[in-house]
Amino acid sequence: MDRLKVIVIGGGPGGYVAAIRAAQLGAEVTLVEKDKLGGTCLNVGCIPTKALLHTAQVFRSAKEGSICGVIADATLDFGKAQKHKQQIVDKLVGGVKGLLAANKVKVIAGIASFLDPSHIQVKCGGDTRVLAADRVIIATGSIPMMPPIPGIDVGQCIDSTGALGLDTVPESMLIIGGGVIGIEMATIFSTLGCKVGIVEMMSAILPMVDEEISGMLAGKLKKEGMDIFTSTEVESVIGGGETAKVKVKLQSGEEKIIQAEKVLVSVGRKIDTESLKLNKVGVRHERGRIIVDVYMRTNVSGIYAIGDCTGGSMLAHVASMQGEVAAENAMDKSVAFDIKTNPSCIYTDPETASVGLTEQQARKKKIEYIVGKFPLVANGKSLIMGSEGMVKIIADKKYGEILGVHIIGPRATDIIAECALAIGMEATLDELIGTIHAHPTVSEAVREAALAAEKRALHIPNR
Ligand code: FAD
Numbered sequence: 001m002d003r004l005k006v007i008v009i010g011g012g013p014g015g016y017v018a019a020i021r022a023a024q025l026g027a028e029v030t031l032v033e034k035d036k037l038g039g040t041c042l043n044v045g046c047i048p049t050k051a052l053l054h055t056a057q058v059f060r061s062a063k064e065g066s067i068c069g070v071i072a073d074a075t076l077d078f079g080k081a082q083k084h085k086q087q088i089v090d091k092l093v094g095g096v097k098g099l100l101a102a103n104k105v106k107v108i109a110g111i112a113s114f115l116d117p118s119h120i121q122v123k124c125g126g127d128t129r130v131l132a133a134d135r136v137i138i139a140t141g142s143i144p145m146m147p148p149i150p151g152i153d154v155g156q157c158i159d160s161t162g163a164l165g166l167d168t169v170p171e172s173m174l175i176i177g178g179g180v181i182g183i184e185m186a187t188i189f190s191t192l193g194c195k196v197g198i199v200e201m202m203s204a205i206l207p208m209v210d211e212e213i214s215g216m217l218a219g220k221l222k223k224e225g226m227d228i229f230t231s232t233e234v235e236s237v238i239g240g241g242e243t244a245k246v247k248v249k250l251q252s253g254e255e256k257i258i259q260a261e262k263v264l265v266s267v268g269r270k271i272d273t274e275s276l277k278l279n280k281v282g283v284r285h286e287r288g289r290i291i292v293d294v295y296m297r298t299n300v301s302g303i304y305a306i307g308d309c310t311g312g313s314m315l316a317h318v319a320s321m322q323g324e325v326a327a328e329n330a331m332d333k334s335v336a337f338d339i340k341t342n343p344s345c346i347y348t349d350p351e352t353a354s355v356g357l358t359e360q361q362a363r364k365k366k367i368e369y370i371v372g373k374f375p376l377v378a379n380g381k382s383l384i385m386g387s388e389g390m391v392k393i394i395a396d397k398k399y400g401e402i403l404g405v406h407i408i409g410p411r412a413t414d415i416i417a418e419c420a421l422a423i424g425m426e427a428t429l430d431e432l433i434g435t436i437h438a439h440p441t442v443s444e445a446v447r448e449a450a451l452a453a454e455k456r457a458l459h460i461p462n463r
Pocket of ligand 1: 317
């Protein structure tokens, strides 16, 4: 029997996972990538930022080691930090290449575009070829967005990719945009000795995060010396000298000039679907963002789309999960994508992580809920690690079903997996409480927060 021909466009965490899964299910798979395998995530996103964050954390630990009796004279070799980052990136990109080969996925370098729903043109240098497909999975991702601010193209302005490639740590950096990427970059460069300022148009940084958690994090960042200007708009940037002059309008209406050696523009990502010629095949999109259903199907039969190019939650693990779903459906199975268990993690110091509803969202949905909070000052492992924070659980008032968990504290990004599983399984507070958590771990605080929601916390007074 002829095998189904599946073409995947884009080799990021969405595309390469979709390609592997489709191959596992017996398809003849071709993946087209115009740049590097691994996409944004491996090359200029998740992995390089976390590698530099690791350097920053080790640097901080070395400097603060005297608290627990380790006296070290820490100096930074940023060139070596960049080399370490690149080694990890290269290793992982090589790993993706190996996995695709092991699964017999054919990889073609070039820019793909549609000729019709079952024919894809691939251009590479001067060469053009046409590939036939029974199914196409689009996974072309996103690219940094530059807002139309006068002067934003001066030499000192960089995007996240530029920041990850810097040769030296600048003396000062102003970050336009207090979202996840901006705040992680702020953490890296501030910890490494740069004077960091953040300008955010909204009334708080990380506006998508539970207000109490983002407030705690903002307090910590300010304490470490960052200047945070919220409800502040950038009016223009003037380059030219050693530093750029950024004119901002503060909440009070007053105008202010902030000077910085580098200006990191981190205001969001632009969908990268322009090169696909979607209109030729009638794939529905909203200014490039491809419209899909829960099966990751577009409006055109046989064409699926996944990951950043569909908008929504622009995260690598979402892209990969959608990749598996699209591959299964392309191979005539019926699997729906469910966002309910999607964790959002911010790799600051301390980390923050959340899954499910925030209190604000629960209120908006008019859900009757209860809240359990456990401060990490009462958690032994957090104290040992020199970090504070909180676990906050939101549960349905009647049945105790866990609706949301929000954590700020050490290892939050790992601990959140337990909470995602609980939400996925529609677990209740009692089920979480009935699960024995190892001691001493930060995860004990999750159980204690569940106990607190039932006003039976053991290590804090119940109110
Ligand atoms: P991408 O990874 O963007 O891959 C798309 C690929 O398609 C690219 O390789 C591109 O070259 C290729 N392509 C585009 N058009 C064509 C074409 N016409 N023909 C052929 N190939 C094409 N997410 C997390 O979950 N955790 C994090 O910690 C995290 N940190 C991040 C930090 C930064 C600085 C950034 C920028 C992003 C971060 N993200 C993080 C987001 C994450 O990187 C993306 O959500 C993820 O990479 C999206 O995967 P994707 O497969 O949809 O697209």
